[in-house]
Amino acid sequence: MMEERLKVSCLGPAGSYSENAAQTMCAGYEVILCHHFAETVKKLTSGEADCAILPVENSLNGGVSECLDLLESENIFGVREDLLLVDHRLALLDGVDPKNIDTICSHEQALGQCAEFLERNFPEARYVETSSTAESLKLLNGHTAGIVGSHVKQAGVTLSEENIADNKGNYTRFLRVERAGALPEHSVMVFFSAVCAHKPGALVNLLKIFQRYSLNLTRIQSRPVKEQFGQYRFFIEIAGDIGNERVKSALNEARKYCASFKLLGAYS
Numbered sequence: 001m002m003e004e005r006l007k008v009s010c011l012g013p014a015g016s017y018s019e020n021a022a023q024t025m026c027a028g029y030e031v032i033l034c035h036h037f038a039e040t041v042k043k044l045t046s047g048e049a050d051c052a053i054l055p056v057e058n059s060l061n062g063g064v065s066e067c068l069d070l071l072e073s074e075n076i077f078g079v080r081e082d083l084l085l086v087d088h089r090l091a092l093l094d095g096v097d098p099k100n101i102d103t104i105c106s107h108e109q110a111l112g113q114c115a116e117f118l119e120r121n122f123p124e125a126r127y128v129e130t131s132s133t134a135e136s137l138k139l140l141n142g143h144t145a146g147i148v149g150s151h152v153k154q155a156g157v158t159l160s161e162e163n164i165a166d167n168k169g170n171y172t173r174f175l176r177v178e179r180a181g182a183l184p185e186h187s188v189m190v191f192f193s194a195v196c197a198h199k200p201g202a203l204v205n206l207l208k209i210f211q212r213y214s215l216n217l218t219r220i221q222s223r224p225v226k227e228q229f230g231q232y233r234f235f236i237e238i239a240g241d242i243g244n245e246r247v248k249s250a251l252n253e254a255r256k257y258c259a260s261f262k263l264l265g266a267y268s
Helices: 017-025 037-045 065-073 108-113 115-121 134-139 202-212 245-257
Strands: 007-011 030-034 051-058 076-085 088-093 103-106 126-129 144-149 157-159 171-179 189-195 217-224 232-239 260-267
Touching: 007 017, 007 037, 017 030, 017 051, 017 076, 017 171, 030 037, 037 051, 037 065, 037 076, 037 171, 051 065, 051 076, 065 076, 065 171, 065 189, 065 217, 065 232, 065 260, 103 108, 103 134, 108 115, 108 126, 134 144, 171 260, 189 245, 202 232, 202 245, 245 260
Parallel strands: 007 030, 007 051, 076 260, 103 126, 103 144
Antiparallel strands: 051 171, 076 171, 088 144, 088 157, 189 232, 189 260, 217 232
């Protein structure tokens, strides 16, 4: 009998940056393409997929809020991270003159990351958000262009010769997540979320815990706590080995200090 291939879920359709990341981070896995991030995670938590790929941060636009919320709310855990260079290209049907374009379609992140190019070259264009960059290919016509990755190849579609992103050093950080279970023995980074008491100095006192243990904070972002207006959840990453006693002590102290605390990942 042939051994069944492991499966990885990610945002589709074919040609999306998430699929590209899945093929890199889970070589040899069968890729399950999903319509949205929530479906990507559901495939994992239901057991249909062995792992999932989620974009969690972009070097220009910051954290991917929907994916951070899923990490917080679902029983999943990040086990590996990877950076993918974002190389955006303008996509046109073969033979279409860019001068005739009045609509630009793509994922909201791509539209934001190419804002200067679009304002300069298509100042009157209407923007249409799609579920992924690759999804914009379905909307191309004589007056509509898309923004996709340079890795996308499709018959009848011409890509711009140059990267149209405003910042050519644009990267997206992806996490490979699995169903939560035993913690890994070691890591280079630890990622967690925390809600502090709503009082002066609460966040500063939390951060001082890691200062006392000489641990470097590499990322911090806030998100509103749903149904608690004015309260915020902080997503924090520290450089450290999850198996190190100093790291364990700092995390345990932070857990006791916070009103809410969750480990989201430990990875290299």
